[in-house]
Amino acid sequence: MALMKKGAHGLDVQALQQRLAALGAKLAVDGWYGDATEAAVADFQRRAGLVVDGIAGGKTLAALAGQASPRRQLGEADLQDAAERLGVAVSVVKAINAVESRGSGFLADGRPVILLERHVAYQRAGKQANSLAAQYPALCNQARGGYAGGAAEWARFTSLAIIGGEQLAIESCSWGAFQIMGYHWQRLGYVGACEWRLAMESGEPAQLDAFVRFILAEPALLKALQAKKWADVARLYNGPAYKENLYDAKLQAAYERAERLAA
Template sequence: MDLILKKGDHGQAVQDLQAQLRAQGAALAIDGWFGEATETAIAQAQRRAGLVVDGIAGRKTLAALRGVRDPHRLTEADLQAAADRLGVALASIKAIHAVESRGSGFQADGRPVILLERHVAYQRAGVAHQDAAQLATRYPAICNPARGGYAGGAAEWVRFASLAAVAGDLVAIESCSWGLFQIMGYHWQRLGYASAATFRAAMESGEAAQLEAFARFIEAEPALLKALQAKRWADVAKLYNGPAYKENLYDSKLAAAYARAERLAA
């Protein structure tokens, strides 16, 4: 699992991070406590590197501190352009970016982050005129009327390959959420992609393309766009993640992420 350091963390990893920041000019105590001063120093380092400024030290930020820059990664300018396009506050885009992802649209092995939804696989198999009930009986971990069965991380690609083998690439692509913003594959047609395979290729090409899919998704949902423009987080949560959003306090997380983004922009 990727190392992700954020406000409230403590220990040797934070101390090492603070030493790196100090070496690059941050006036920062090396005390092993990730407080506001460390968060501010991270935000400043992200701003210098052109990264998304969120005050969280994830894979991209830690790599940038080592002098490594990946052109496939999202930049602050990319997010600003999307915010301008949608007519929403930059902090609102950052809030969804922070809550939907762990800071990266790709795994360490270079493949996009995906999550296979087995209940969606059941639905999409039916749409594809396959025997969904039979698939669910034989392969309940990857095709099932009930949610669940998640493996997480790279193991989701194992599940993807298994589903593709028994139900085809189309059903597998459509049954997963993809990238930084976790856009479901079955939206490919309404978002203007020529095919599910084209959508997958876009998600594999870089985080800017993943942001493009997010922008198209918001534009295709006028009620969601209005809620995001008005910062009505409960409505955003319900429209983006479904009626079960309260179980994970999704609206509260969005509000907190928005407040953090606003504070770090000051």
């Protein structure tokens, strides 16, 4: 099953409703993901200790199927703790999690999600930047791009680690559910780049911790988040091109959904 949320319809939704009904939910099995189905999913997530967002994504569907999940997965308590550290409502953190995390901080093979930014590699490669760029333009380049996506990004990571060193590779990638760049490791309080990598590999709670540290280190971003100024949050977190992907509108909608489900 693919991710399902309010407004979805079809046989997959019907199968979801049947599973929820078998677990005691009071809802019609009609194949329409409406208010009742969203509420039933949220109630199941609450009882299972998952992030309560009313969306039937991979983690929720796995839990409904009775598949055990390791602690490396984010739970509702993790988001509540993050909200307290940031001085915001938990619905604010849920909005960020829903829009920025893309559902999971890990690939299906268990490795954390990464994205190698070749222009960052060029910026951080120092004296070897031009040499690397000339020989390996897909890995080190003044221009953005060269992405392979998914698990293939780890092949790019390994190649860059071989030719430029592991620290350069770690620092040149964005990591985990919240895609924080590895070069932030020092300002966020990690002992070294390798400790950063180990933290990102340890689980989604550690990835969320890195996100909280990042927000706390950016006063303007923290202030915008606390004021729920979604356009400012999107601009400061995603850059000036945020409007192209409607990040601010998505954050607003995710926040409103979280508030509705908490009521």
